[in-house]
Amino acid sequence: MTIPFIEPFRIKVVEPIKMTDRAERVEILDKVKNNLFKVPAEDVFIDLLTDSGTNAMSDRQWSAMMVGDESYAGAKSFYKFEQAVKDILGFPYVLPTHQGRAAEGMLFSKLVKAGQFVPNNRHFDTTHANVMALGAHPMDFSVDAAEDSAIDPPFKGNMDLEKLEVFINEVGAENIPLGMLTITNNSAAGQPVSMDNIRKTAAMYHRYGILFIIDACRFAENAWFIKTRDEAYAGKSIREIVLEMFSYADGCTMSAKKDAIVNIGGFIGLRDEKLKLRISEKLIIHEGFITYGGLSGRDLEAVAQGLYEGVDEDYLRYRESHTRYLGKVLQDAGMHVYQPTGGHAVYVDAGKTLPHIPKDQFPGAALANMMYVEGGVRTVEIGSLMFGHKDPASGEMVLAKNELLRFAIPRRVYTRSHLDYVGEVAKDLMAHADTIRGLRITWEPELLRHFLADLEWV
């Protein structure tokens, strides 16, 4: 058979989407000051802004929701949720939260103090902001290969262990309350981290007495890449690989909105009961009692079921091929696609695709806005608009390492013809790519500026 992939599901419920015309979209974008986060979803035809919480749930998840136990304390649904986390990730202690950033916020606020440092292969925006909000410094140590969009080694998401060790010695382990590793590495084009690198990162943190926390959002996709790219794991099941990955960590923060295939939810997984108790106090103040953490019983049910579905091998095979197919379609349209394609998204190197736009005029955001104008496709910039910030010491502007445009793929939502449509829009746009202008900021908030900033065309 030569078909690129097949969906291992059929469609039972549909949601109509509406096509707008170009003139309408120009007007809409102008009205929201050129920030796609402010465009009403109804005015988007294909929404690839994020894979987070935008998933289609299965019939089993929907039916599990019907038996959700809404008790305040000790709901049956909590124990099912806790069991699923134990089965799949192997953490004995679990605290539910309403989403990933709440898990980060709860954990960090108990451990991280102003002036301290939190290393990671690369922080995602909310993780970065949660560290900064405590007056601490998020530090990124991805391998250099992550910055080169053209080469395709198998594990570009890895931590650079040499750089990490130099840094630990420089600032002193006593100033590093916890160390992280994000799998897959969302800010580095969704690239996976190898098992060897997870093991060695853990060993290094532990050698220096640093608590090791995995940012687990896309752990199942990471496991799939380990299985298919590391011969030593080809014969292991995804479940075995996942358990091994987490066996090296002291805990995790998880956004269930990704690989647990739900619309809302998250958790903290831990091995230390004392730490769980310390965080519990904070959780009760901000999220809710420790057996629901800001979720309803039916949400806990959906996460529990979704965790098992997210590690299904037929599903993961389809997921990776689906994403790779979009990568090919965009490459054929003439965009510089970051190699290799990640698990949850295709990242286009906007710096290379629009070489005439300087970094400080946000080529990624310009390309995103024009994909919207051209065809109603919404994507997100992962570059200097998202990560550019003033260095607190020097006051100088620090720009992102790569100017990327992310086409994130909601799980089980779009079919191949939707992806072909995105490719056609990209092709039409690339025919006049040299006429695309850069953007400048006219207003920005202090933290997480990309969400709310106003922009104008240069």
Ligand code: F0G
């Ligand atoms: N960590 C990573 C690696 C993420 O990608 C995200 C969210 C979070 C933490 C926070 O989780 O949204 O549930 O609070 N990423 C989304 C994205 C928003 O579009 O990539 P959350």
